[in-house]
Amino acid sequence: MGRAGSSTTHATAHRLLLAVCLVVLGMTAPVTLQGAQGAQGSNDVAVVVHPSIPIDNLSLGELRRLVLGDRGFWPASVRVSLMLRAPVAHERDVILRVVCQMTEAQFRQHWIAKVFRADAAVAPKIVYSSEMSVDMAAQIPGAITFVDASRVGKNSKVLKIDGLLPGDKGYVLR
Amino acid sequence: MGHSLMTKSLVDAAGVRVTLALAAWLMSPHLAAAQGAMARPSPPAAAAAQAGQGQPADHDQPPLGVTEYPSLHLSGFADIDFADQPKAEGPRGFSEGQFVLHVASALSPRANFFGELSFTPRADAGTGSPPATGFNAEVERLIIRFDQSDRFKVSFGRYHTPVNWWNTAFHHGQWLQTTISRPEMIQFGGRFIPVHFVGGLVEGSLPAGGLNVNYQAGIGNGRGNVISRAGDAGDNNARPAWVLNLFAKPDALFGLQVGGSVYLDRVAAASGVEFNERITAAHVVWQREDPEVIAEIAHVHHEQVNATLSGSSLAYYLQAAYRLPGLGRTWKPYYRFEHLDIDAGDPVFAGIPNLDGTTIGVRYDISMYAAIKAEARLRRRGDDRPRANGGFLQIAFTF
Numbered sequence: 001m002g003r004a005g006s007s008t009t010h011a012t013a014h015r016l017l018l019a020v021c022l023v024v025l026g027m028t029a030p031v032t033l034q035g036a037q038g039a040q041g042s043n044d045v046a047v048v049v050h051p052s053i054p055i056d057n058l059s060l061g062e063l064r065r066l067v068l069g070d071r072g073f074w075p076a077s078v079r080v081s082l083m084l085r086a087p088v089a090h091e092r093d094v095i096l097r098v099v100c101q102m103t104e105a106q107f108r109q110h111w112i113a114k115v116f117r118a119d120a121a122v123a124p125k126i127v128y129s130s131e132m133s134v135d136m137a138a139q140i141p142g143a144i145t146f147v148d149a150s151r152v153g154k155n156s157k158v159l160k161i162d163g164l165l166p167g168d169k170g171y172v173l174r
Numbered sequence: 175m176g177h178s179l180m181t182k183s184l185v186d187a188a189g190v191r192v193t194l195a196l197a198a199w200l201m202s203p204h205l206a207a208a209q210g211a212m213a214r215p216s217p218p219a220a221a222a223a224q225a226g227q228g229q230p231a232d233h234d235q236p237p238l239g240v241t242e243y244p245s246l247h248l249s250g251f252a253d254i255d256f257a258d259q260p261k262a263e264g265p266r267g268f269s270e271g272q273f274v275l276h277v278a279s280a281l282s283p284r285a286n287f288f289g290e291l292s293f294t295p296r297a298d299a300g301t302g303s304p305p306a307t308g309f310n311a312e313v314e315r316l317i318i319r320f321d322q323s324d325r326f327k328v329s330f331g332r333y334h335t336p337v338n339w340w341n342t343a344f345h346h347g348q349w350l351q352t353t354i355s356r357p358e359m360i361q362f363g364g365r366f367i368p369v370h371f372v373g374g375l376v377e378g379s380l381p382a383g384g385l386n387v388n389y390q391a392g393i394g395n396g397r398g399n400v401i402s403r404a405g406d407a408g409d410n411n412a413r414p415a416w417v418l419n420l421f422a423k424p425d426a427l428f429g430l431q432v433g434g435s436v437y438l439d440r441v442a443a444a445s446g447v448e449f450n451e452r453i454t455a456a457h458v459v460w461q462r463e464d465p466e467v468i469a470e471i472a473h474v475h476h477e478q479v480n481a482t483l484s485g486s487s488l489a490y491y492l493q494a495a496y497r498l499p500g501l502g503r504t505w506k507p508y509y510r511f512e513h514l515d516i517d518a519g520d521p522v523f524a525g526i527p528n529l530d531g532t533t534i535g536v537r538y539d540i541s542m543y544a545a546i547k548a549e550a551r552l553r554r555r556g557d558d559r560p561r562a563n564g565g566f567l568q569i570a571f572t573f
């Protein structure tokens with residue numbers, strides 16, 4: 001009975017040790033994984049808006065003003081409803097790095113200051129998945145959000161940025 | 175070549191998944207045992223967490239992403255300070271800074287309310303009859319604004335006067351500004367520039383081919399009988415104050431803001447004699463943190479009504495800061511030089527000393543919402559006065 005208990009303990013210890021080794025091995029691999037994604041040239045981020053928004057193209061400067069809250073209305077005087085993915089999402093990383101040229105901390109401080117200065121009453125809404133982003137952009141008038149181009153639905157309205165769509169050569173949101 | 179590389183990467187990625195899955199399988203009995211009697215989240219709770227609300231699903235709440243009016247947003251700022259300086263310059267030792275509450279509420283898609291309340295510790299707390307309270311409570315800003323479009327917004331209330339960039343950029347949020355101290359030309363309770371403005375304002379922005387020209391034009395009560403205060407309870411004369419502020423934020427130079435402003439008012443000196451006041455100011459700001467550069471200049475001209483007495487005073491400052499790269503990114507050293515040249519013959523500014531001041535310091539961001547700042551101030555208030563230097567520490571945060 002005692003030997004059986006000792007044998008079980010040893011087996012458990014071996015399994016735990018093996019698991020730790022495999023996890024450590026696994027943690028070294030994401031670099032390779034990212035390399036594969038980069039080689040595919042995927043991960044373009046699409047700018048998705050409510051279908052009623054009466055424009056098809058934005059310059060990078062116009063997009064920056066929207067994301068930083070300097071512009072609060074679409075041409076038809078419809079209030080902009082800005083929705084961003086939560087931190088660490090790829091879409092948010094791209095928007096902060098390419099469009100805002102800010103770190104996460106700088107972006108948060110920018111919006112705290114924006115509301116504090118009475119320039120804007122509300123900060124961007126946070127969405128937690130691509131599906132949620134697409135759904136909300138389709139439902140909320142004035143909505144603008146950012147979605148991995150591979151997850152954009154057929155009925156979504158995608159804006160060009162400086163005349164280019166996701167997948168085009170020279171598209172900046174990647 | 176590229177294909178083989180990609181294939182290798184994908185094979186590696188698949189290997190990683192298998193490895194992690196195997197690890198998870200090996201660990202699973204122990205994880206399950208460790209979890210023990212912990213309740214598993216129910217599907218509705220998990221769905222709510224997925225929606226980012228952090229609250230259970232509630233049929234009374236509006237759908238996610240839809241704003242319900244009024245939508246109240248409360249935030250705050252506070253700071254704790256330590257100072258070692260001559261007594262005449264201000265408090266010494268530890269002191270509570272301002273406790274500031276900020277409310278923002280969207281009343282409809284086009285109407286918004288903003289308010290800022292401050293609680294400032296009093297040096298005379300507990301003295302007098304009835305005893306003075308421990309804190310001064312002040313409505314710093316109270317604004318209701320109607321937004322027609324980006325080009326036209328109209329508001330009414332109590333503002334920080336848009337005649338100076340710093341005054342409208344940081345307000346009472348010490349955490350927002352890089353330094354501990356404000357420039358003396360726009361010091362709270364100071365007299366050089368009117369910090370507050372009670373009245374109405376129209377504002378907007380025009381794309382202007384990527385220049386992004388913004389305007390603010392206002393009419394209000396101007397300075398009160400105590401010229402460091404606004405006319406909260408009404409104008410003290412029949413002449414309103416006017417302010418016009420123009421600035422550009424060009425797309426091509428993201429981070430740059432250049433602008434200027436004019437402010438016109440009629441003010442009364444302590445003697446009761448009235449003066450026409452004209453303030454002209456300009457600013458250049460590079461708002462990126464690598465580097466951050468702020469330069470402002472203001473000229474204040476007073477001219478006695480129906481007389482020839484006049485006076486002109488000038489103030490400016492230049493501040494530079496740099497957020498260090500890489501591992502040092504939580505550190506931001508800074509430097510500021512400021513100058514006040516007060517016309518000794520100007521009765522409105524009687525008693526305000528000249529200043530040549532240098533501020534050197536460093537800001538360390540403890541977290542995303544809190545910072546520690548340390549600075550030294552070297553000040554000379556006129557050739558006939560001794561230097562008034564000091565060392566300061568501050569913990570500032572937002573909540």
